[in-house]
Amino acid sequence: MHRRCSFGERLTALFATLAFVTALVGPPGTRAANKIQIMTATTDLASLAQEVGGDKVDVESIARGYQDPHFVDAKPSFLLKLKRADLLIVVGLELEIGWLPPLITQSTNPKIQVGAPGYFDASRFAKILEIPTGQVTRAEGDVHPLGNPHYWLDPENGLRIAKGIADKLSQMRPDDAAYFAQRYADFELRLKQADQRWLAEMQPYEGRKIVTYHRSWPNFAEHFHLNVVGYVEPRPGIPPSPQHTVELIRQMKQENVKVIVVEPYFDLKTPNAIARETGGQVLVLPPSVGGEKEITDYFKLFDYDISKLKQAFDATH
């Protein structure tokens, strides 16, 4: 029986295997159509990138719009897409801390490593709310020490991020800078017009008090002058507790709060119970593009959410 196998033989075998693996793959393929390949963490960033990138970019999001962006599986199928990406746009503020870092490391794509030119942290361009002051502990639940990461729900932040993306794209493709600048200018015009319309639609409901499941809506509430007075979660990331629910019902009755906004990825049992107790209404409101089939872009996200909110406010007047 052949049992002896020298060190050299073994090493040779190893390198042969590696060479085989490498040969199978061949030289890295050049991208067809010469478009900038963009991957984004969330659908909202994908929509913004598409707005300014136009037909010079291919954009795809890792998370779906109806998925909790805190908990996304780092599936290997994303690795193939990340490997080809020229630009990775992330929400930042540790929203994706549970799933994106291993994807970035394993992608073996030097362009999108943290700090590389192809790594784009959208939070650097946005106005961030709820940055904790003083000591931060997890007694507060799953707090985000860098501030609330659901900042894209303010159209002004959308505009700022789009500007950042447009600048980044121009930097990557100086020849197309004019194109991206023009796309951005067009987007700015359309978004400002839309925002005026949205603000006008929400104006009659200024100062309305609402309760939300998770702290996903501070930027939205600030922009549209709503007042979030409570949360179904006792602390961010902590499931509802009976004691907190009783307290919330008492508060809602006292302050006459009728609308409970729930993100599409949360269980409706507790919100429904609260609604029954308070005579209020549960409103499933997608915080992201793609949260419902008809929400195909950043504009439709606000169109949808605002029309749903108006209906709910009118119904519970």
Add this chain to the structure above:
Amino acid sequence: MKRAVLVSAILLLCSASRAQESTAAQMSGGNSSALSPQEARMNALEDRVRTLAEEVAVLRGELKAVRDAKSAEPASDPRILLAAAHVEPGMLLANPSPIAASAPPEPAPGAPQMAQTQTYGGATSNAKLLNPDISLIGDFIGTAGHNEVSPSRSLELHESEIGMQAIIDPYARADAFISFGETGVSVEEAYVTFTSLPAGLLMKVGKMRADFGKVNTTHNHALPWIDRPLVTNNLVGGEDGIDDAGISLSRFIPAPKGWFMEGTAQVYRGDSDDVFTAYRRQDLGVVGHVRAYRDLSESTNLDLGVSYARGNSAGLITAPNPSAFFTNIYAGDATLRWKPLRRAIYKNLLLRTELFWSARDQLSPLNIFQTQHAFGMYASGEYRVNRRWTVGGRFDRSGRATNANLTDTGFSGILTYWPSEFSQIRGQYRFGHLALANPGDFSNANEFLFQFLFVMGAHGAHPF
């Protein structure tokens, strides 16, 4: 007060440089050839503004510390500020003054900390500056019941694992996990990962859990059970498994459409607990792994793998030529996951099995060269019932590496409760039909295990 003056000075400087820049931008032509250097300067200026903003944040932090010391009043309703300082679209990029708005003018005892609610993302991240992410995971295990073959202690702080993870430089990151057990300290893993190699290669160098199947790569606290399967103990080196100093290279392999495939080749010194021992410097160990993955649907996926490990058999120091004795282990793993995206945090299912074949050269009791061929496997399932509860079960069957005639069988039922993402309470009932030294003799073990796990700090995400 002095600090406030300093802050204002920096901001003035900052606006001045911005103003110069915009004049320059107006003067230069709009043609695309002029854009490049201009862009570069813009970027340089942007960087400078960002640096300044970060300095402001540092100063602001100091101010806040001073103010916190003076006032015990917590932050008030953020909405007060938001109505007052409504930022217009484009304002941020046209003019850095919103940063100024966020810097408190001077320490005002008792004043609400409104300004803190408005700032820009990157500016605050210097709070942790260059420290690595540090975490500690405590793993407390208790055991009750009857086990004659491999009894464990009634109560123990089984392990305290300290993790330190950081990006080293633009080309590498490093992860270190140091485990303080009941009997001593060990470096469970400490390796650097080179992320920017050519040809799509990913290289890891250091001490690491070998990429051999699934359970071998998993840290104790990330297991879906309290213990490890019988087969791990019998064939793959026990709790630490194949965990050795070495070099790992992996790469994606071209695969049929819809599949993801990855190949890994690893060279180790050849010392892994009671599986492999390097008797001479040349006695290296090798590990190979090929993984194939496919999304069956948005919520369901299939993960397959085959692995191979080879090294010199452990425990033969008295043999005449121990370097001539090898242990080859072959393994296959299959995992089916189901997780509906809309209800991912409430419901999911994972089914997994791993099969191991061990061929171990050793000396028989009569000092004759022999090869023991042992087979072992486990099959496991876990189902998330709701946000806080998971139920699971595992079937075990495994021969012993040194004596394939002895076969252990067992099963477990597991119930897990999560108060939050950062702690975990788990109970496990374990039955074992364990072989005794005499072939044909068995001892039954009935045990109840319980475990408390807690996570401090920022523990990096585990690979999928």
